[in-house]
Amino acid sequence: MNVVKVGMADLNVARSPDKIRTIGLGSCVGITLYDHVAKIGGMAHIMLPSASLVKEGLNPAKFADTAIPVLIDRLVRMGVDRRRLIAKIAGGAQMFPFAGASDIMRIGPRNVEACKQALKNAGIPLHAEDTGGNWGRTLEMDCMTGKLEVKSFNRGVKLI
């Protein structure tokens, strides 16, 4: 069993019995897609809602609206049936509660909304989420089961 790592603004795929993990998510959102028959899953760690926010979209894994289609393509090439894919998301915290918060400070909730919209556009059902709050999260999906473990400092471990 290996643990496949996903960095910030990165995405990757794995098959059973491997796990796939991303660590220290704050306002970023981790998205997992999973096919329970093929037992193959993918994860993206996005930072921003939309590639249209920037003048040059350098890295598609950085944005909710571009990461999800790329992740689906990668999974389909590994042999999943995209009609079986289900999604889970976690993260999107607001780490620092500033008074008079700018758009950047509210980026967590905006990332969550953008992920939901992108999943909807791709026709993938969202089965679970653990989003919001003001704490960081580490995610690990088990490709054997599709269970997503969400670990936080001071808040224990949650399986979604």
Place this chain on the structure above:
Amino acid sequence: MKRTKNIFGELQLDVLREIGNIGSGHATTALAQLTGKPIEMMAPTARILDFNEVANLAGGPEAVVVTVYLRVIGDLKGSMFFTLSDDLAKQLLETLLASSPVENKFSEMEISALNEIGNILIGSYLSALVDLTQLNAQPSVPSLAVDMAGAILSIGLIELSQTSDFAIAIDTSFLDGQKALEGHFFFMPDPHSIEKVFTSLGVPFDECS
């Protein structure tokens, strides 16, 4: 304008290190005055880092750190972090408030004290920069978090991530004389602000591509 990792030469990085040196020097003096203890400052580093390398500066993405964060706004924009270990945070609170948090649960008073410490230190860092560059810059209200370094420092990357895939980080570590209690100051200027800093200091700046 495409920004790549070799955007700066050695001269520019030297200038950024010197900025870190002056800013952190002031902040470290303020910290020593607050605690009444000798605080040792390491030589600052200025680096161009991939996003994933940034959290490694503070001990790795999952390392739990006590961090005061504020945004710098004005001509000079960027994010500033004052990051310290649990132990150092507790020691500061013992010195200043004669109180000791239980298992990383800081009380309102303790949070407020740490915020104020961060505010003073980051403020003295920033005022040194303003004096040096004659640029206009104001700090936002400071905010405190105790959490994973990756989750905290990524906030400083969000703004940058709209225009580039790397961050400029000026990092200074400091140690309390006797024990290996660590803390860091990070200054992550927004890319456009760096050009203003160089211009104000008369440093040649030819962007490589």
